[in-house]
Amino acid sequence: MKITRVRTRVFEWKGHTVPAQPHFCSNAMDELWDKSDSMGTFRFHGWTTVEVETDTGIVGLGNVALAPRIAKAIIDQYLAPLVVGQDPFDYEYLWQRMYRSTHAWGRKGIGMAAISGVDIAIWDVMGKAVGKPVFKLLGGRTKEKIPCYASKLYRTDLKSMQEEAQSYLDQGFKAMKMRFGYGPKDGPTGMRENLNSVAAVREVIGEDIDLMLECYMGWNLEYTKRMLPRLERFQPRWLEEPVLADDIDGYAELNQLTSIPISGGEHEFTSYGFRQLLEKRAVSVIQYDTNRVGGITAAHKINAIAESFSVPVIPHAGQMHNYHLTMSTLASPMSEFFPVHDVEIGNELFYYLFEGDPEPVNGFLDLDDDTPGLGLTLNERYFDQFHIIE
Numbered sequence: 092m093k094i095t096r097v098r099t100r101v102f103e104w105k106g107h108t109v110p111a112q113p114h115f116c117s118n119a120m121d122e123l124w125d126k127s128d129s130m131g132t133f134r135f136h137g138w139t140t141v142e143v144e145t146d147t148g149i150v151g152l153g154n155v156a157l158a159p160r161i162a163k164a165i166i167d168q169y170l171a172p173l174v175v176g177q178d179p180f181d182y183e184y185l186w187q188r189m190y191r192s193t194h195a196w197g198r199k200g201i202g203m204a205a206i207s208g209v210d211i212a213i214w215d216v217m218g219k220a221v222g223k224p225v226f227k228l229l230g231g232r233t234k235e236k237i238p239c240y241a242s243k244l245y246r247t248d249l250k251s252m253q254e255e256a257q258s259y260l261d262q263g264f265k266a267m268k269m270r271f272g273y274g275p276k277d278g279p280t281g282m283r284e285n286l287n288s289v290a291a292v293r294e295v296i297g298e299d300i301d302l303m304l305e306c307y308m309g310w311n312l313e314y315t316k317r318m319l320p321r322l323e324r325f326q327p328r329w330l331e332e333p334v335l336a337d338d339i340d341g342y343a344e345l346n347q348l349t350s351i352p353i354s355g356g357e358h359e360f361t362s363y364g365f366r367q368l369l370e371k372r373a374v375s376v377i378q379y380d381t382n383r384v385g386g387i388t389a390a391h392k393i394n395a396i397a398e399s400f401s402v403p404v405i406p407h408a409g410q411m412h413n414y415h416l417t418m419s420t421l422a423s424p425m426s427e428f429f430p431v432h433d434v435e436i437g438n439e440l441f442y443y444l445f446e447g448d449p450e451p452v453n454g455f456l457d458l459d460d461d462t463p464g465l466g467l468t469l470n471e472r473y474f475d476q477f478h479i480i481e
């Protein structure tokens with residue numbers, strides 16, 4: 092079998108989008124004096140699809156969610172020539188070819204996200220070629236069903252957050268993640284706002300539901316040290332990305348500091364990046380996203396490393412390219428799930444672009460044992476809501 096073509100398309104959402112609101116989600120831009128829409132650069136309203144075609148007529152589908160137009164250019168110009176004419180089953184060799192040839196600029200960030208998109212498509216090809224779901228090529232079914240947590244609860248008025256939390260309880264979720272709206276620049280008032288939002292959600296869900304707290308790189312080491320003792324009483328499952336992704340020593344200091352587990356990894360790349368996080372005990376939960384970290388080839392390696400450190404893997408974003416990794420290893424106990432709703436931050440855009448993702452039932456997802464490959468197709472129903480760049 093040979094790869095004959097790599098087709099990339101960029102899909103830019105032009106449909107209805109929920110308007111941005113202040114203090115929606117603390118993030119890395121908050122510390123800057125510029126008071127514009129700080130979350131603006133972290134909206135995912137575009138996506139790159141990667142279709143790897145073969146001489147047997149099989150087409151594998153991958154995706155990249157970061158900097159879509161750049162990802163397309165990288166794949167078209169640098170990565171496609173490296174894999175066309177090659178056997179997709181030589182996936183490790185092809186991964187190394189893409190990784191090493193772009194090493195000067197692509198080992199982290201958008202370069203590795205582009206490699207991830209091609210790699211995911213290659214794994215979809217292999218699954219389709221052998222008539223097996225990708226998870227069966229990685230380790231098989233390690234769970235009857237995948238527990239998942241509802242992930243939204245961006246900061247808004249407390250009553251609306253309580254109603255949203257209640258809706259996840261009503262759907263049977265046993266875990267959910269909320270976002271903080273305030274950080275260091277908002278001072279004691281912002282701290283109180285942050286604590287009040289956690290108290291409001293905890294009041295609705297009680298003590299027997301896992302509650303995860305998301306900072307999205309919007310805090311810093313000093314502020315987090317002051318917040319952690321104030322958060323202890325809420326017993327969060329984890330505190331996520333309190334500091335910038337490069338502040339690995341800051342992560343490690345926080346992770347040793349209190350009983351609140353620190354999580355991160357959605358902005359880390361390759362097994363080398365996660366070896367560093369794990370060796371430094373920088374996180375208690377790792378959260379790579381398979382369409383960023385180096386694809387399924389890299390994520391599979393990281394699962395094994397994390398298992399040997401007894402650090403659970405709960406990938407960022409759910410979505411099919413991550414569900415197969417979670418299903419295939421006991422090192423990954425659960426998945427994130429983005430509820431489907433009007434396009435807002437953009438994580439939910441995945442459902443407007445792809446079909447096949449499993450629907451959670453009572454807080455659990457399942458994958459089909461007999462659907463070859465990843466089990467995704469493009470959702471042509473919404474194509475008219477996208478500006479498409481071939």
Ligand SMILES: O=C(O)[C@H](O)[C@H](O)[C@@H](O)CO
Pocket residue numbers: 116242270305307357407408427436438
């Ligand atoms: O953990 C997450 O789900 C990510 O950080 C979100 O994609 C991001 O939008 C912040 O909530």
Ligand SMILES: [Mg+2]
Pocket residue numbers: 305307331332357407
């Ligand atoms: Mg996150």
